[in-house]
Amino acid sequence: MSDEDSSKELSATAHGSDILTEGARHRPNARHRAVTFKVSHILVSLFFVWLSIIHIIGLFLFTKGFLLTRLVLEDKSSCDILPNGLPAPDISDGCWHPRTFKKAVVIIIDALRYDFTVPSPSPEAGSQPKYYHNNLPFLYNTAIEHPEQAFLLPFIADPPTSTLQRLKGLTAGNLPTFIDIGSNFAGQATEEDNILVQLKDQGKTIVHLGDDTWHSLFPGYFDQNLTHAYDSFNVWDLHTVDNGVIEHIFPLLDNQKSPHWDIVFAHFLGVDHAGHRYGPEHPAMAEKLRQMNDVLERLTQQIDGDTVLVVMGDHGMDSKGDHGGESDDEVEATLWMYSNRPRFGRLTKNDIRPPATAKERPVEQIDLVSTLSLLLGLPVPFNNLGTPIAEAFVRNTPATQRDQENLAEVNLLVFEQMKRYQSKYAEARDFTEDESIASLRTQLGLESTRGQDANTAFSQWHAQTVTMYRQLWANFNLQDMAIGVGILLSGLTALLLVAELATSEFEKDLLPILRYTVIGTAVGIAAAAPGLVLHPTLTQILSTTGLLALAAGGSIAGAITSRIARLSNLRSRMRPSAWTCLAFFFTISQAAGFASNSYTIHEDTILTFLLGTFSAFSLLSSLRQKSGPDRVLGVYHSVLFMALTRAASVSRLCREEQMPGCRSTFYASQTSSTSAPWQLLIPSIVSFLLPEIIKAFYKGTASYVGSAGFWIGLCFRAGLMLTALYWITDAADNGDWLADTLSSVTLKTISITIARCVFAVAVPVGFSTFVWSKPCVDISILDLPSPTASGEAKPQITVLGYANAFGSRYFLLIPAFVLSIILLLPPMGQYALAICTWQILCLLEILDTNGLTVSRVAQPYIGPVVLAMLGSYHFFKTGHQAVLSSIQWNAAFVPLRTIRYPWSPLLILLNNFGPQILCAAAVPLTVLWKRPVSKQGLKGYWSDIMQACMAHLLYYATIQAATTIWAGHLRRHLMLYRVFMPRFLMGSVILLVVDLMLIVVALGGSRVTGSSIAEIFGH
Incomplete structure (x- = not known):
């Protein structure tokens, strides 16, 4: 305890009776103060709500112009009209081209990587073969042994590589755009022409088995009596979907008993789920690949000669x-096509053997649509940009002249179809094609160009045309992007002005600021109303919202500027302290660094350096303290803060761009998604140490009394022990440790029950304890002999915990968040989050011993900014990266069996942004920690908390604005989608999450704490 704290405690001891009577003396004004307190809370909350609205509007407009979209044409191909506009010839067994097959069985093995299907090189001496190698040999062997019946090729997907977007490309044959990825979790029915539309128009019977994502895209397309769909998001379940597909697909192939069908889409999910749950390097992956190998071998034995099998x-x-x-x-990915009759071939002798790697002879996924459509005698969908796969239309190895002519014929049909699409799209979007592409198109239209020459010309034309469309659909709406950036910067400027000009009575200034905001909003509505009425389109509406936001931002800036003259501390704020300069250095250096892809890739390492720099500064500052206890405590916690930062760096999940100079330690290995057995010790150690650590900080100010012992010493510890038990049970399920005793279903039931018990401790018990508990203070009464002649004893009153009445009371909220988040994290994530909690307490002591708490400095930036950096740092240490593939989807199934809204997305949010959520909840502690009860009551209470919240939000708003600006500026950069786009999306989501946390938790929790203190001490 510092000298200041000791004096506060002694004051509370010597004048204990005065403290109590002081409360009673002021009770007639309690109602007035309660009303003032409530009004201040409402005003501050409204200000932060307004900032959140500004952020939402700015982000919406920027992403509207930045996340690419393409125009979907409503035209459809017709069986009656050829793509060149001439009437289709009368073909009895097809539309544009004679069909090769009457039926098709299309097997989608989700996440089937190409190297899963080709022989692996011999492992090096002493190394073990990979589990994903040589367990699915049937595809490769058949393609070699029967080259006229099967071929195996690399199947290259267009990013984003999420299932729903890939299904769109596989059925429509068009290129995706990045904005489509947002619909992966709320798929809408596809509206463009696709192969299922053509099948339905031709009266074909379509059957679907497996992944229910198909029904989101194509509702009403499938035969209800034969179709069986299964939940697709439960990545813990490796077998239900696959077993269901196997159960229903083989009866369909029994020609004597099966009902009529024309095409079957069977979507297996086991390989994908094994990858998500365990990683490809796991025995479960080998088991699923062997199962698929057996299924495909059985399928080839049952299909007839009129059916093509596509895997x-x-x-x-x-x-x-x-x-x-x-x-x-x-x-x-992988593409394999099979027929039990000789229907396929190769262009050259060198093509007979399947490619050894995906770099050789790959085909694009968009090529499947035109290939399958022509093989089944269907029109090629209007929006298709894929080219027919050559192996499907030549029958000799190598191809003869006749084969070349047949291939040229189908290429010409697709050429005409794409030319028609190009003409329609050019008309809708007003663009012209490149001269070189036009020249190739003219050459293809010549009668003299036939056979191999036509195929070569078509290949060149197609490659350039697809490249043209990729560039065309990479056009950004710069106007919307600029407006969005302008709104975000105006909100950031207003936030900075308010934070800089805030005073101890700033609540009084919020009323005129809000009034000016309302006036500015009204002016914006009046200015935009004529355009909105005359042209009520989406663009006009968006322009109106932008105008409203700018008007509000301008009005709030004007309101602040109009009050500058009467601010007494403005001159002192023009001379920032060294700590303020350090906080701005941390923020600005990070913001500037996001212009570099290398900086963005290695952000976790940069944060390690910045937190270490803060530790060094705090150590030097602590050594200069005059008070001996402050000096000792400051040095101790500075060194401890630095050591904990280094200890947390042990937990690391490397992103692809950091390899090979990075070694992941978060999971059991580089290729695993499960924890190592030794890591299961971590939750048990955390359950023992973390409550003791918190208890030690509480005892430093005699605050471990009242609800603190019950909640931290009993409930919090019990919740952490249950968390350790959950992860042991989960590991037993993953490793089949108890396979002979308990089934996987039983273990899952046990683990779900344990997880729900943890949430029962964290949410109902934890949050209700925080809301209803009294301050963590206790009163000791001791009768001392009176110095008077009468000899009567006089009571001596001691208030324990008085020096930290605010901080210890508010901190009761933090363990509830720790418990809710830590359950969803794997053991190494729990290790990092426990260190984060410890570092928060160390930071609070550093701020106190160096006089840097928000209530004691004029520029309260360093504490909240370091808290924000801690949240960002431990985001990486809990096994996350600024890439979509690092999202830990398993968290959605910790307390649940299936996807449930809104709980599943909330669990993902807690898992992904848990450190930022925890640090945002802790922001008021930079004001409240070791803040004793003052005789002036809660004066300045809301101003201090508001300043801390604004300083914390300034960091995230600056980072988000920087990632937005750099992503927009570098929109043509090679690493846009790999580096800059994901970091922009991550920064945007974090900003909105922090906005919500500050409004609901930080401000709401501070009001609960203030009301509790006022109730006890009469303020």
């Missing part, structure tokens, strides 16, 4: 089993 992966997976990005492992 493919919709995408691949990275080394941890995740996908969503554009790394080679994520985009390199």
Whole structure:
């Protein structure tokens, strides 16, 4: 305890009776103060709500112009009209081209990476073969042994590599845009022409088995009596979907007993789920691949000569089993086509053997649509940009002249179809094609160009045309982007002005500021109303919201500027302290660094350096303290803060761009998504140490009394022990440790029950304890002999915990968040979050011993900014990166069996941004920690908390504005989708999450704490 704290405690001891009577003396004004307190809370909350609205509007407008979209044409191909506009010839067994097959069985093995299907090189001496190698040999062997019946090729997906977007490309044959990824979790029915539309128009019977994502895209397309869909998001379940597909697909192939059908889409999910749950390097992956191998072998034995069997992966997976990005492992899937009759071939003798790697002879996934459509005698969908796969239209190895002519014929049909699409799209979007592309198109239209020459010209034309469309759909709406950036910067400027000009009575200034905001909003509405009435389109509405936001921002800036003259501390604020300069250095250096892809990739390492720099500064400052206890405590906690930062750096999950100079330690190995057995010790150690650590900080100010002992010493500890038990049970399920005793279903039931018990401790018990508990103070009464002649004893009153009445009371909220988040994190994530909690307490002591708490300095930036840096740092230490593939989807199934809204997204949010959520909840502690009860009551209480929240929000708002600006500026950069886009999206989500946390938790929790203190001490 510092000298100041000791004096406060002694004061409370010597004048204990006065403290109590002081409260009673002021009770007639309690109602007035309660009303003032409530009004101040409402005003501050409204200000932060307004900032959140500004952020939402700015982000919405920027993303509208930044996340790419393409125009979807409503035209459809028709069986009656050829793509060149001439009437289609009368073909009895097809539309534009004679069909090769009457039926099709399309097997999608989700996340089937190409190297899962080809022989692996012999492992090096002493190394073990990979589990994903050589367990699915049937595809490769058949393609070699029967080249006229089967072929195997790399199947390259366009990013984003999420299932729903891949299904759109596989059925429509068009290129995706990044904005489509947002619909992966709320799929809407596709509106463009696709192969299922053509099948339905031709009266074909379509059957679907497996992943229910298909029904989100194509509602009403499938035969209800034969279709069986299964939940697709439960990545813990490896077998239900696959077993269901197997159960229903083989009866369909029994020609004597099966009902009529024309095409079957069967979507297996086990390989994908094994990757998400365990990673590709796990025995479960080998088991699923062997199962698929057996299924495919059985299928080839049952299909007839009129049926084509198509097997493919919709995408691949990275080394941890995740996908969503554009790394080679994520985009390199598999395509295998089979017929029990000789229907396929190769262009040259060198093509007979399947490619050894995905770099050789790959085909694009958009090529499947035109290929399958022509093989089944269907029109090629209008929006298709894929080219027919050559192996499906030549029958000799190598191809003869006749084969070349047949291939040229189908290429010409697709050429005409794409030319028609290009003409319609050019008309809608007013653009012209490149001269070189037009020249190739003219050459293709010549009668003399036939056979191999036509195929070569078509290949060149197609490659350039697709490249043209990729560039065309990379056009950004600069106007919306500029307006969005302007709104975000205006909100940031207003926030900075308010934070800089805030005084101890700033609540009084909020009323005129809000009034000016309302006036500015009204002016914006009046100015935009004529355009909105005359042209009520989406663009006009968005322009109106932008105008409203700018008007509000201008009005609030004007209101602040109009009050500058009477601010007494303005001159002192023009001379920032060294700590303020350090806080701005941390923020600005990070913001500037996001212009570099290398800086963004290594952000976790940069944060380690910045937190270490703060530790060094706090150590030097502590050594200069005059008070001996303050000097000792400051040095101790500074060194401890630095050591904990280094200790947390042990937990690391490397992103692809950091390899090979980075070694992941978060999971059991580089290629695993499960924890190592030794890591299961971590939750048990955390359950023992973390409550003791918090208890030690409480005892430093005699605050471990009242509700603190019950909640921290009993409930919090019990919740952490249950968390350790949950992860042991989960590991037993993953490793089949108790396979002979308990089934996987029983273990899952046990683990879900334990998880729900933890949430029962964290939410109902934890938050109700915080809301209803009294301050963590106790009163000791001791009768001392009176110095008077009468000899009567006089009572001596001691108030324990008085020096930290605010801080210890508010901190009761933090363990509830720790318990809610830590359950959802794997053991190494729990290790990092426990260190984060410890560092928060160390930071509070550093701020106190160096006189840097918000209530004691004029520029309260350093504490809240370091808290924000801690949240960002431990985001990486809890196994996350600024890439989509690092999202830990398993968290959605910790207390649940299936996806449930809104709980599943909330669990993902807690898992992904838990450190930022925890640090945002702790922001008021930079005001309240070791803040004793003052005879002036709660004067300045809301101003101090508001300043702390604004300083914390300034960090995130600056980082988000920087990532937005740099992403917009570098929109043509090669690493946009791999580096800058994901970091912008992450910064945007974090900003909105922090906005919500500050409004609901920080401000709401501070009001509960203030009301509790006022009730006891009469203020």
